[in-house]
Amino acid sequence: MTTAPQPAAAPLPLPPHDVLAVFCGGDGRHGNPLGVVRDGRTCRGEEARRAVAARLGFSETVFVDDPERGIVDIHTPTVRLPFAGHPLVGAAWLLDLEVVNPPAGEVWARHDGEFTWIEARAEWAPPRTLRQYASAEEVEGLDVPPPGVGLYAWAWSDEAAGRVRARAFPGRGDGIEEDEATGAAALLLTARLGRALNITQGRGSQLLTAPGPDGLIELGGRVRPLSR
Incomplete structure (x- = not known):
């Protein structure tokens, strides 16, 4: 039956x-x-x-x-x-x-x-590829890459003022193709550049960072x- x-x-x-x-x-x-x-x-x-x-x-x-x-x-x-x-x-x-x-x-x-x-x-942040591009316009024109290692694409929009244009692609294959704002990646970039940053990510999100003593980094928004 x-x-x-x-x-x-x-x-x-x-x-x-x-x-x-x-x-x-x-x-x-x-x-x-x-x-x-x-x-x-x-x-x-x-x-x-x-x-x-x-x-x-x-x-x-x-x-x-x-x-x-x-x-x-x-x-x-x-x-x-x-x-x-x-x-x-x-x-x-x-x-x-x-x-x-x-x-x-x-x-x-x-x-x-x-x-x-x-x-x-910054060492608490998950691994991520930080890739610099020549201009903010180039970052804005990127297509979503295939799943793989997470990519944080960035370019100076005003280097003297510490202003950065960024986009983040987690690459996890879980349906989240692009993060609108990614604090962990902002910490990694701040540690690499060794300076305070004002980051515009995604459609218009804003992240602020500032290196502090003993390897600490302030992250605000x-x-x-x-x-x-």
Whole structure:
């Protein structure tokens, strides 16, 4: 006797979460979307968290496991990250934290009204190819490369002023072809160039960086809520 196929189980409801735009431009637009699950107890385990990140469809989603101590867990749709810039800036802004603790280590945060800043180390950033181009126009005209090693394409738009035009291609093959704003790559570029940068990435997101003492780099940007 042939057994009739069973209907697929409906996906579990998404846990309560906030959606933010991190590293917005000066006009408040753009920024990289971020999902923040404030109560990590509602979604336990790496597999479950990756599934939530995949359903939300953002480059990263952050799960807050202890809001008092700032303990957070960052996931892309396919991998867990020990560090990522825009999730930490976003979580620090949303929860008004002075310290955020991803797996990579302790990250201090501060808020100056318009910008939220974190202090981090470039060596915490995932590997990425930094490729300089001759002009901002050349960067803007790039096609999305095939999946592979992540590419951060950049060019000076005003070298004397430290202004950079950039685009970021994660290359993970998880459906995120281009990141609107990438804090980890900004740290790597700042460490390579050894100077403060004002980076315009994607459609118009803005990231600010400044080298500090003992290998620390400040990374800052604007954050705004998108939904809840």
